Amino acid sequence: MRQIVLDTETTGLDASQGHRIIEIGCVELVNRKLTGNHYHQYINPHREIDQGAIEVHGITNDFLADKPAFELIAATFIDFVQGAELVIHNAPLISAS
Numbered sequence: 001m002r003q004i005v006l007d008t009e010t011t012g013l014d015a016s017q018g019h020r021i022i023e024i025g026c027v028e029l030v031n032r033k034l035t036g037n038h039y040h041q042y043i044n045p046h047r048e049i050d051q052g053a054i055e056v057h058g059i060t061n062d063f064l065a066d067k068p069a070f071e072l073i074a075a076t077f078i079d080f081v082q083g084a085e086l087v088i089h090n091a092p093l094i095s096a097s
Contacts, residue, residue, distance in 0.1 A: 001030070001031060001032075001085065002028065002029070002030050002083065002084040002085070003028070003029040003030075003032070003084055003085045003086075003087055004026050004027070004028055004029075004080070004081050004084040004085070004086050004087065005026065005027050005029065005087045005088075006024065006025070006026045006081070006086055006087065006088045006089070007024075007025050007026075007088070007089045008021045008022075008023060008024050008025075008088075009021070009022050009023040009053075009056075009057040009059055010022060010053060011045050011047055011048070011049040011050060011053055012049070012050040012052070012053050013053075018047060019047075019050075020043070020045035020046075020047060020070070021043055021045070021070065022042065022043050022044075022045050022049065022059055022064055023040075023041070023042050023043065023057070023059060024039065024040070024041050024043070024077060025038075025039070025040045026038060026039040026040070026080060026081065028084070039076075039077065039080040039081075041067075041068075041073050041076075041077065042059070042063070042064060042067040043064070043067055043068065043069065043070050043073065044064045044065065044066075044067040044068060044069050045064065045070075046069060048061060049061055049064075
């Protein structure tokens with residue numbers, strides 16, 4: 001079984017306020033063993049990061065200024081996770097049925 005353990009950092013907590021992902025980090029497991037295959041990307045959100053979020057993750061607007069936008073990395077990210085069971089920190093449980 002192929003699993004991807006995934007974590008993100010964001011500009012804030014509320015997507016309805018336009019908050020965006022600014023970092024994606026993933027590791028691959030096959031049969032619950034690390035394979036050494038991983039994915040990591042910083043993303044320019046094209047919006048300001050809430051000060052409270054900066055205090056949590058330490059990622060600043062200046063640091064992200066030269067990073068790619070999500071639409072430029074989306075296909076690579078999708079390719080990495082394609083077909084795997086996703087294990088996501090703090091994500092709500094979604095039933096497969």
